[in-house]
Amino acid sequence: KKFQDSLPIICFLREMKSKHDTRKLTHSIKVGIALVLVSLLYLLDPLYKQVGENAMWAIMTVVVIFEFYAGATLSKGLNRGVGTILGGGLGCLAAAFAQEVGGIGNGIIVGISVFIFGVAATYSRLVPKIKKRYDYGVMIFILTFNLVAVSGLRAEKVMQLARERLSTIVMGFSVCIFTSLLVFPIWAGDELHDSLTSRFEDLARSIEGCLEEYFKFVAEKEKQSSFSFSPCKSVLHSKSKDELLANFARWEPWHGKFGFSYPWGKYLKIGEVLRDMAANMLSFKGYLHSSTQSSQDARGLIKEPCEVVGSSLAWTLRELGESIKKMRKCETTSLITPKLKSMRQELSQAISPSTLGELENSDGIEIASFVF
């Protein structure tokens, strides 16, 4: 961290760009460093004499494996390694078997085995569970199996070829792991943690904004409204990103405050509940822009209890978000539950004059109490 701060160029760039862009720049520079490191296999004579043309595979590994998040790099690298070993092993067997037969049968057997393994592996790639975590590994399996089985017909020393390639892939992998995990690592777990906790804040702000908007006078409303539902929408559409991040985070080793078998699955569940709540929030859009709305007077009647409820809902959300962020047990739980109960009662009293807008809160509480 110190080192990075002392470089004037990086300081300048950092001022120019937001925190997010700095991370992108860090990642790009890390990739550049890894590429130069792995190119040394070609550039330095003593190393080149050892590995020869196979250095190509190390470069390929670095380019293909190096991903933005440390977990993604690790997962791709392990997938590639296992896929290569399995594919190479089976490929050798197929080639050896084909050579036993010899003659024209040789080529036919290789062709048939390529077809069968290709079909089976491709089909397995389409199974959702495998696709999610091992897609890349299966692809590498197909590739390696094919290359080894087919070139086994020509090269006499398949085993040696396979061993050399594997060793260069391991070299590329270690360069990746070194730069990805040890030099300013970008953890998918951190990202997931931050994005989840910031969503609590987003929702709290949306509730407040929404209520404010709702109780504005008509005259004010005609001015451009500053309130938008876009944070709600982004919460709503966070599902696929969450799943991706959780998937990477599972591969990541112990770091920072996250232990080894950290329950990333729970993040997904909390995310689900937040999305439900965002969906509820979005449905208030209709009330805000509706013209056949209850009169101003009616709104005035329910204004006070609604605002009380709204602000304590927002407070509750912030409290929960904060406690997840700091990873401590929510100390105020004992406070929150009775508070929500009393809010519900207050609301059902306010409902008895039964004015329309009321529903929007009772609904929110429905979900908030669902969080518990």
Added chain:
Amino acid sequence: KKFQDSLPIICFLREMKSKHDTRKLTHSIKVGIALVLVSLLYLLDPLYKQVGENAMWAIMTVVVIFEFYAGATLSKGLNRGVGTILGGGLGCLAAAFAQEVGGIGNGIIVGISVFIFGVAATYSRLVPKIKKRYDYGVMIFILTFNLVAVSGLRAEKVMQLARERLSTIVMGFSVCIFTSLLVFPIWAGDELHDSLTSRFEDLARSIEGCLEEYFKFVAEKEKQSSFSFSPCKSVLHSKSKDELLANFARWEPWHGKFGFSYPWGKYLKIGEVLRDMAANMLSFKGYLHSSTQSSQDARGLIKEPCEVVGSSLAWTLRELGESIKKMRKCETTSLITPKLKSMRQELSQAISPSTLGELENSDGIEIASFVF
């Protein structure tokens, strides 16, 4: 189609599996065929004499490029082609320049150029717009640039090497295009079209189910409810899949009823409106499971108008979905608009006794009228 039906094995498998699985199987078999075709470069002596070890690149191209949807294959293939050409060209330049300098400066210049291009290209991969459509191309650019620049130090005939590799990649690409586009193609456009139209039906069914559930007697409710919101949820979370499919569909050539510059962007917009509507539907969940609900009598009061409105909403949705499916102008538009207007009036009358449950429909209409 005829040919596929006549094979007994495929018939048998088709009976066993659903339509979706048949497509997966078709895809797997197509990949198998493509792999065998491209392996012929190794297996047949006359072909092998022409291409030699470079046949490896053809196999690699097939394995990496061949995707489930025709559009995805095409997009990856073109990305790979353009990335290889650009990377190869720049790599040759860098290698030539380095050779001019000679000596130790040679290696240093190659190292610096690898670093600069690596950083720049990696950073551009993180720009959302480029990431969405050209991610793979940029990756291949980095890879090819590196390999060519670095091996330029060793091999004298870089140009020839590059040309041979490019020609084998083109071979692999043509095998892919042939099997992917001409043999039972699986179009991303068709998939997007079908999934969008089926969502109209899903929502219509959800509206009906939701109303039915709402007006059930309490006693009945205690039985297990058959109604679930899962179709609504799947509509809600369709965003990322839609964007992926539309992205692939844009690459696909003219096929079936879809023209060349078919407005796939509009599908995304319609999808957005449907997701808004699904979010509204989901917010009714609160009403269904709420215990502090309006009494049975109050519900009875509004039952009739609600059911009328609900069924015509469902009808409208089905009509719209049908018209998009058959790609004809919706003939009933002149009917729908006044119908929705009269529904809205009917509802505002029903609201005057101001019972709670009413809101759930006025809200649905809000959105339905928003569709127009």
